[in-house]
Each structure stands twice: as C-alpha cells, then as structure tokens.
Amino acid sequence: MLQLTRLHQTFHPGTPSEVRALSGLDLHIAPGAFVIVLGMNGSGKSTLMNAIAGSFIPDEGEVVLDRQEITHWPEHQRAGMIGRVFQNPFSGTAPDLSILENFALASRRGRSRGLEFALSRTLREEVAERVRGLNMKLEERLDTPIGTLSGGQRQALTLLMATWIKPKLLLLDEHTAALDPKTAAQIIEISCERIERDRLTTLMVTHSMEQALELGDRLVMMHRGRIAYDFSREEKTGLSRTDLLRLFDQARACD
C-alpha cells in the first residue's frame, strides 16, 4: 500500500542547526497492516509522518501510495487518500465551528467543496449515529462549538473525522501523548475499533513501550532517520519492555 524508498531530508542544511532528519529511510507497508513506529526523541518519527502526509517535499527519495507516485503532491491533494490525527488534540478540529460543521468538513476530505448546503439532515443523522458510538453523549451537542469540548473528546471526534471517508492510509501521530492515561486508553480503544472495523492500513507513531508491544501487527523502531529494527507480529509477541530498551541502547552504542 505504502512504499517509501531511500528518503532523505535535511533541515537547515549548511547551518549550525543542521539536522539530518531522514537518512535513506526504506519502508514498505502491506495493505491492511497496522504498523507501530517507536523511536526516541529526534529519531525522525514525526519527520517520517510529515513526509508521508506531504508537509514537506523530501530532498531525495520516493513516496508511493496505492501504486501512485505522490512524492511531489502537495499536502491537501494527498489528503484525499490519507486520514491524519495529530498529537495536539486541538490540531484536528476547528474550534469555532460546531461538531456538525466539523464533520461536514471531514465529509468532503479530498473532494471538491462547492456552494451546496453542507449541513443536510442526512449528514446530521449519520453524524449523530456514529458519534453515539463514542459513548460520550456528544450526539446531543452537535451544534455546540467544538472548541468548548475537552481534549479527549476532540481527539475522539478527530479520529471519527479522519476515518469518515475510508482513507487508504491512516496516520496516528502520537495521538494520545497529550492526554491523561485514562483518556489515552479510551482513545486507543476507539482507534483499534475503527482500524479493525474498516481494515484500515495504519501507521501509528508512539513513545509508549506498552502501546508498541500491545498494539498493531508490526513494530518498527527508528533511529537516526532510518528503520533500525523491524519486527513482524510473531517476532513482536516474544518481546518485552526490557528487550526494547536494550535495543535502543544497542542502536545508540553503534553511533
């Protein structure tokens, strides 16, 4: 589904603050796979997400999604194929717009937006139906500005919005890192439910060893802008937290 070939990206080249964020990264993700990306700060996880989403065009390399070469596509054009949930729970929604209006936006992801009435009765019913599934009682508040909701609620809604139209690829960018543990667990549960139900090809970045070990059917560990370790589902089940820590130390020792 997703094929990344020899991606290179250097920020601020030729200056003292030069950062080689990606150095020859290769990654292939099969359709329907749920891949966890684990890495230390500065290992290039976020840069990887941004390269896939199109926030910048990489210096070198190729991005292929669903057999289409999208390396030079701008972000908004790729968005038709990619659903994304950010780390900051406030990044995924427009605070002044109501819940319903936010979903109206999501219902046109990657499609043209014209002058037709956006808040139709059918959309309202469908949103109420799906939002009810969150068990947050938000279906009664579809007309309240989304900015009045809590971070957890907004992140849950962002997840629904990102998957409203089935994306070819779902990017979860440390999307529970800014939440308290209880809310984070709730969001993880909703994420897994969405991913399983629609068999979404998913790339999830996380800091959490627990999430890395429990979730997904493949685990890749990033270090210095490339994939350092790659575990399949079978290999992953044998791993423990201490194994992961030891691998990180090993990778660092190789520098």
Next chain:
Amino acid sequence: MTLLFGALSVGLILSLLSLGVLVSYRLFGIPDITADGTITLGASVTAVCCMHGIDPFVATGLGTAAGAVAGSLTGILHTRFKINALLSGILMMTALYSVNLRVMGSSNLPLMQYKTLASMGEGRWRRLLGEEGVLLLGWKVSAGEVALLIGVVVIVALVGLALYRFFRSHLGIAMIATGNNAQMVRALGGNVERNIVIGLALSNGLIALGGSLLAQYQGFADVQMGIGMIIWGLASVIIGEALTGSSTLGMRLIGAVIGSVVFRLLVAIALRWGLNPNDLKLITAVFVFLALVLPAYFRRKRRRMAPSAPAPAEKAEPVGS
C-alpha cells in the same frame, strides 16, 4: 429626521464594509487594508459606468467585481508570493490609489445628473408617494429619503442572507475553518491558499459594493473617500460584537450591520454637537485602540482579583475528557 434617515442609510451602506472587514479580520485574522482602496474602486468604477449610460445595476455589479478582483490580488500577493498579509494589503491599497485616479480621470466625479440606483429609486417612489413626501411619526420626510432607506435595507438584507447561506455551504465552512485551524483544513484536503484568496475576494467585493452604493447615494465618487475606512469597519465590527455578544454566525453578521448603523448614528450625533469633522479619524482610531486593548486589560485585572479562576481552555496541555 433627515439627519436620522441619512445616518441610517449611510450606516447600512457602510455595513457592507463592516461585513467585509468581518470576513477578512475576524474570520481570517488579516487586517486587510486593501479595503481603503476597494471602497473607492467600487465607487469609481460604478461612477464611470453610470456616466457612460450603463444600466446602474450592471454598473454596481462591475464595481463589486472590480473590488473582488483587487481582493484576490491581495490574496495572491500574500499566499503565492509569501508577502506579509498587512504589507500585501498596503501594496494593493497604494496601487489602487493610482488605479482609481485612472478610472475616474479626475479626483472627483459628480453623479447628480446621471441615472444611478439612487435616482431610479427616488424617481419611482416620488411617483408613488407624491412630491411633498410623507408624514412619519409626525415628522415630514421626503419620499426620496424613504425610498433610499428601503432600497438599502433590502440590499443589505439580501447580501446578509446570501452571506449566511454561503457560510453554511461546504466552501463557506472550509473558509471559516481556514481562519480557525489551517493545519486541519490541509489535513482534510482543503486548499488553504485558495481559500484565503477567495475569502479576500469576497471581503473586498462586499466592501466595493458598499463603496459603489455610497457613491450613488451621496451623488459623487471621490478618490479620498476610502481613507481610514478599514478602521471604520473595525470599529463597527467591535461595536456589533459588544452589542450582540454572541459568536454564532447569524449573530455575528447581524452584529456587524447593527454596529455599523450605531457607529454612524454616534458620529452623526457627535458632529451635530459640534465635533470638528477633521478630528473624526483620530477619535475613531483611539476608539478602536481602546476596544482592542481594554477587554484584555479587564480580563487580566479580574484574574488578578480572583486567582483561582480557571485558565483559558485553549492550551496544549494534557486534558482529560
């Protein structure tokens, strides 16, 4: 009474300006000073068209379209060439000053003897109500003034409804979201740059329509008529927000219109009491300054008095549900 009618009509006409400022400043956060140029552009294009015997409706439409083009150019300067939004507006405003002089061919064009929307409306109502006018609440009002006020009310109502409907369409919602959270709009496949260009075109189209109607109402177009108008618009928007105090879309639109009318009435009263017209812009600027600064000042003061008050919700800290 004549004073009241005049203030109401001009206030309503200039509410198109405040609606335009509402779009550029409140939705996109861009203090778009192109407004100073486009209000004159709308006036000058319409004036020249009327002088050439073009149908006043078409002339008004052309003036509006010219404003929209100017606004989209500001948007392109800002998004395509990455020029600071304020500077983009200043560039366009400066360029438009020459454009307006070119269009008009002189610095002032009288319209009294030509057919305009104002003369059409006045003529029709004079035939309907008779030459001497009507009694309204015991006051004698000329038919022409009633006609103009009603005409302006109808136009502003239509524009307001159209705007309201627009902001509930897919494109309109995407535009509000663009000013709110551009990152999210991009992630949902919206073209942020294009939305800003369309938004500034819409904003300046509204403002040019205001200029076009103002020229037809007062019977002349003048190259100086746009100076400081962005501040007028801002003042109106701020008054409107203070009066309606609500953030729903409908109330914001209504607030901008009411704000403009109230502001115009205040100005008319102040001038009546002997305020020197030359001081008007200074006073407006001071007013806008206070309106921008005071709310934050009072909020800080209140927080200092009640230290346990909850912090603003919009912070990227761990938040529970």
